[in-house]
Amino acid sequence: MLSAQQFKPPLRDGVSPSTVFLPFSIQYQTTFEFLCNKFAHISRQEWLQRFADGLVFSQSGLCLNQQSLYLSEQHIYYYRHLGSETLVPFTYEILFENDEFMLIDKPHFLTVNPTGQYVQQTLLTRLKKDTGNADLTPIHRLDRETAGLILISKNKLTRGIYQQLFAQKKVKKIYHAIASYNAHLSFPMHFSAFMQKGEPFYTMCINDGVANSHTEIDILEHNHFWAKYQLNPITGKQHQLRVHMNALGLALKNDRLYPKIKHDIENFNQPLQLLAKYIYFEDPLTQQQMYFSSKKDIYLPE
Template sequence: MSNLPLQPNFIPPMRNGVTASKVFIEKSTHSFSSLYEYLCQHFSHILPQEWQQRFDDGLIYDFHGQVLNRHSPYIANTHIYYYRFLAHEIHVPFYEKILFENDDILVVDKPHFLTMSPTGQYVQETLLVRLKNTTGIAELTPIHRLDRETAGVVLFSKRAETRGIYQQMFANRQIQKIYHAIASYDSSLKQNLTINLRMEKGQPFYTMQVVDGEANTHTELKIIEHDTNWALYELKPTTGKQHQLRVHMNHLGIPIKNDPFYPVISHKNEQDFTQPLQLLAKEILFIDPITKQQNHFCSEQVLTL
């Protein structure tokens, strides 16, 4: 790969749907023989072979846009750009669908098992990178998020200039979100129920728990249909805590079907795509802060008893 012309305000191009990460090279009392040596020590959680491969593949640039190699010198108080890649990545055999698009937003129907953004063992097999590859929009950014296990409607910002307006809309709770979930049928539950609980971080760190104190999460629940064992519930959260609906349903004694965290953590094989969590972000309603139009988007996916 040839070097790019020197650019004082260099912005790395998107590659295969992946935006480059920016890293500040700190000053150190240690004398590094090369940038490669510094990166291997500073990011010890990344194997040296991975840094070597990134250099060999031309995936590391300096701030002028010059491609660096394993022998490039360590220069403190500057920054570099590099691209994430995974040598082996599990393919997620389910696909997203774009429901709506205008100049500012993209509305997408997300499948189960697809992580929102690059993290851990997923880069290409994430909703964000798939959409960047499909649309070619480098600035595409999620306005809100869904768990990997959850399917349904999610919004993306296409332009940095208007992103904050939509993010503020969520922060101000000017969005109505309607979820569907399948869980055990409990005939003792009221047809319409309001759940008010205080939730905080749990153990392990990636879970949440109910604690005593003033409620900081609120959900409206009603039963849509049921048979003798299972019910389809409509859930309307008015707050947006992590795992809120999953924790609320578990607290009622009716955990969502196939939930791998609540009430008991069960780590499935990452290549096991059976038994998806029966939670779907079914609808989202809001007045667009730019167009002033009433928007109502609905997932084409359906949960059945």
């Protein structure tokens, strides 16, 4: 049997396992009891199914069952039980790749990380499944509804170096968006606001306070009804571009959250008109200037 140091949990259909540490305790007789208590939001039946399906492993690689004893101060690995997911009928494209990262052109509707109802239908799962690289990790965020460029780390040893580029605001990202045209607004403009979590929890809102979000906005073209905007986020708050544009009375075309949440069935033919078009930075390892452009585009409605 492999030692704990040697065992590396494999990918299953592109999905990496979760890891949990078993602290010292005399409360539990079995690992099953511990998991049911620690993750109370997951039903006992779900955990029974995971054990029955062979989805729970010790740190040495032993497949555990419902009766496996609780062994303190060890790690265990478990995989999610995969339910049915709505197929996202769009594919990603790798635009650039070296030993440290790959640059992906992501389609609309594809969530980046496995979360909630999306596991298989996510960019990261598809990439891991296609490449076999379990160490792939997004270096920054990109909303499910937004298409365009995202950097994916391939090397966990250098991942932090690239993440620091974003933390230190050394990466420039340019977005394109389609929204209504307002002749009474003057561009280019710099928009600032205090943003915080909204209600429901997955939305953001603007409130009174010292501005913590900043966006540079310009118009590329318009037809008197619609305009194509260029957006340069100086900060990186969740949904920042959507919230800022909505605050100007320029809600993005096909936005299902702002200004009003739409609960109707999602339509793959009506993607949010927001595209991460350009990204550029100096590579911290090679000092090479990196400049990338999405192959995708968005257009003014006729």
